[in-house]
Structure formats: C-alpha cells, structure tokens
Amino acid sequence: MALKATIHKANIQFSDLDRNLYSDHNLTLARHPSETDERMMIRLLAFVLNAPSNNDLGTLEFGKDMWEPDEPCLWQKDLTELIVHWIEVGQPDEKRLIRNSSRSKRVSVYSFSSSTPTWWNGIAAKLTRIRNLTVWQVPAEQTQQLAALTKRSMDLQITLQEGILWIGQGTDSIELKLQCLYGDPG
Numbered sequence: 408m409a410l411k412a413t414i415h416k417a418n419i420q421f422s423d424l425d426r427n428l429y430s431d432h433n434l435t436l437a438r439h440p441s442e443t444d445e446r447m448m449i450r451l452l453a454f455v456l457n458a459p460s461n462n463d464l465g466t467l468e469f470g471k472d473m474w475e476p477d478e479p480c481l482w483q484k485d486l487t488e489l490i491v492h493w494i495e496v497g498q499p500d501e502k503r504l505i506r507n508s509s510r511s512k513r514v515s516v517y518s519f520s521s522s523t524p525t526w527w528n529g530i531a532a533k534l535t536r537i538r539n540l541t542v543w544q545v546p547a548e549q550t551q552q553l554a555a556l557t558k559r560s561m562d563l564q565i566t567l568q569e570g571i572l573w574i575g576q577g578t579d580s581i582e583l584k585l586q587c588l589y590g591d592p593g
Contacts, residue, residue: 410440439473445554521547541590
C-alpha cells in the first residue's frame with residue numbers, strides 16, 4: 408500500500424518592512440512521504456517570499472515536483488498560462504535550470520543543505536549566461552531550527568527586514584539569513 412501525503416495547514420502573517428508589504432496567507436501543504444519537514448518549510452518560506460502583492464500577473468501555486476518531474480516546487484503563471492516565475496527547492500542540476508530559464512521570465516532556487524557550496528561550485532560556471540536566475544542558500548543549521556517549528560496546524564508570523572527573516576510561532580522564534588549565491592537579490 409502506497410503512503411499518502413501528510414496535510415499541513417499554515418496561517419501566515421508576513422511583514423516585509425523593507426518594501427512595506429504586508430500579507431496574510433492561509434496555505435495547505437501536502438507533504439510527500441519522502442519529503443522532510445525541513446524541505447516542506449523551505450517550500451512554505453519560498454512561497455511567502457515570492458507571493459505577488461496582487462494577482463494581476465497570476466497567482467503563485469505549489470507545483471508537484473515530488474510527483475511530476477516536469478513541474479517546479481512553485482510557479483506563477485500569468486492569465487495566459489505563460490510561466491512568470493519558476494521556483495525550485497533543493498539542488499537541481501544545471502540542465503534543468505537552463506531549460507526552465509528559457510521557459511520562464513524568472514527562475515529562483517532555494518538550496519538548504521550543508522552540501523550547497525559543493526553543489527553550487529560544481530554548476531556555477533555553467534550558468535553564467537542565465538540572467539533571469541537567482542540562487543539562494545539557507546544555512547543548514549538555520550533550516551533545522553525552521554523544521555522544528557513544523558506542526559500539522561501552524562500560526563506563523565514572518566518578518567523580513569534588511570535581509571533577515573524572523574519567524575515566530577507562539578513562544579518559539581528563529582532568525583534566518585538567506586545568502587544570495589547568484590543573480591539579483593532585489
């Protein structure tokens with residue numbers, strides 16, 4: 408018998424103090440049996456950081472990357488179904504990034520493993536022509552703290568100021584600092 412996905416609900420209050428953006432998100436995440444809490448929380452964080460301020464260019468949606476190899480972790484399609492933003496979580500190979508950078512206006516990667524520097528050093532030189540790619544590293548020790556906040560039902564407060572994220576749930580809170588390895592962090 409195949410294992411089923413575990414459903415998690417997240418109510419998020421997000422404040423981006425640098426851009427004066429404030430939003431609330433009620434998300435339902437299906438955690439694949441082979442997915443860790445750490446990866447699921449990075450998906451959630453990638454959603455919050457990339458959710459558009461309005462839906463004029465389409466909505467940001469979770470993809471089926473764990474089930475469908477041709478889908479990303481997250482994507483935003485415009486109203487004509489053209490891909491505006493393709494978002495990967497983990498360490499995709501360079502061929503996938505090159506292929507999808509030509510299919511989308513923008514590509515982002517959120518890598519969170521302790522092996523990120525090794526992965527990035529192995530593919531960085533092959534990606535220098537890609538101008539619509541941004542690669543982020545979330546330090547592994549910080550993502551483990553983020554994973555510790557995982558619950559089936561979460562109420563999260565996330566604040567971004569000067570490149571530092573504060574994530575709180577009840578009395579627990581952590582601080583994350585994403586590092587831009589490549590591209591425009593804007």
